[in-house]
Amino acid sequence: MDIRNLKIKSIMPIHFTKMHGAGNDFIVIDNRTYQLNDAAAAQCAKQVCHRRFGIGADGILLLDSGRHADFQMRYYNSDGSRSFCANGARCLARFAYHRGIVGKAMIFEADDGRHEAVIVGRAVRLHMTDPAMVDLNRTITAYPRAETVHSINTGTQHAVLHSDDVMQEDVVHHGRVLRHHSLFQPLGTNVNFVQTMDTSRIAVRTYEKGVEAETLSCGTGAVAAVAVMTLLDEIEPPVMVHTRSGETFSVNFTRNGSVIRGVTLEGSAHIVYDGEFLEENLD
Structure with a gap:
């Protein structure tokens, strides 16, 4: 059934699960029941993710039937x-397992390709697509001073900057400037500020496009930061990534020169509560 074709819209409840991965929070919907199309889902995200007029979240996740995988x-x-959202992918994997849709090992389709995921207790190990569009050591003048910026695609586009003290960075202001910089147009970029703690630990803060704010963690951003810092020979995987939320990710892969393969991202995926909202929020 397509709920947007129903005549009585205000009383139709849509069931959801609130989840977060290291503070990156989501509204999860089993869309096999509701069959929200792309336009309806986009409108739903704008409404229910609002932290004053909705439920509040960084984004929404829809689980659809998979054509050539366990789910989409x-x-x-x-x-x-x-x-694509790696933290969201980990949360959706745990949701699917928790609901009995899949076993502990699964394959699903996403906008950036096929992924494998494995449940590890309350954590999820996600197999990522290989990084692409790597562009290191670009100098830009978006700040009052020149900055060296590295860009990479880890399922979505990211810029990576080194920071001597990541906790002192004005992530919202500087991140927004870089997110809209001409170098990254027309689509824009996520922006990650990275402090190297030692050869196996880094701290990352991320400004996310689409949310247009700093999020408490970013999975694709963590992978982008580890990949870039590895290619710059500052760290060596496996790497522990410390996030703004206080939780950590583990990122691992193999490197052969400038080629990175077999990327995994592992971290917690928390189920917070179940609830429902009315379908009038799609108007």
């Missing part, structure tokens, strides 16, 4: 834009 993932940022 769709992710929408809180502004309604669609992208």
Whole structure:
């Protein structure tokens, strides 16, 4: 059934699960029941992700039937834009396991390709697509001073900057400037500020496009930061990534020169509560 074709719309409840991965929070919907199309899902994200007028989240996750996999993932940022989200993928994997849709090992389809995921207690190990579009050591003048910026795609586009003290960075202001810089147009970029703690630990803070704010963690951003810092020979995987939320990720892969393969991202995926909202929020 397509709920947007129903005549009585205000009383139709849509069931959801609130989840978060290291503070990156989501509204998860089993869309096999509701069959929200792309436009409806984008509008839903804008409405229910609002932290004053909705439920509040960084984005929504839809679980659809898979054509050639266990299920299909769709992710929408809180502004309604669609992208891939690694933290969201880990949460959706745990959701699918928790609901009995899949076993502990699964394969699903996402906007950036096919992924494998494995449940490890309350954590999820996600197999990522290989990084692409690597561009290191670009100098830009978006700040009052020149900055060296590295860009990479880890399922979505990221810029990576080194920071001597990541906790002192003005992530929202500087991140927004870089997110809209001409170098990254027309689609824009996520922006990660990275402090190297030692050869196996880094701290990362991320400004996320689509959310248009700093999030408490970013999975694709963590992978982007580890990949870039490894290619710059500052660290060596496996690497522990410390996030703004206080939780950590483990990122691992193999490197052969400038080629990175077999990327995994492992971290917690928390189920917070179940609830429902009315379908009038799609108007």
